Amino acid sequence: MAAIKQKRRAFVEQSDCVACGCCAKICPLGAIHVFKGIAAQVNAEKCVGCGKCAKECPTSVITIEEVRA
Secondary structure, three states, X not given: OOOOOEEEEEEEOHHHOOXXXXXXXXXXXXXXXXXXXXXXXXXXOOOOOOOHHHHHOOOOOEEXXXXXX
């Protein structure tokens, strides 16, 4: 039986995000942008789950989670 490949991705708790943009500024791949000044959104195609955004987030609303590849 083949092992299921897992990847890491950033997820933003939209309802608690204050749209400060700190995560977007620190992301080395440009995978995060602040949508209409409301909340940060992650581009899953670009995100590699490095965790820099989660460490930078002042409100701790970004988590790094395992997802199926």
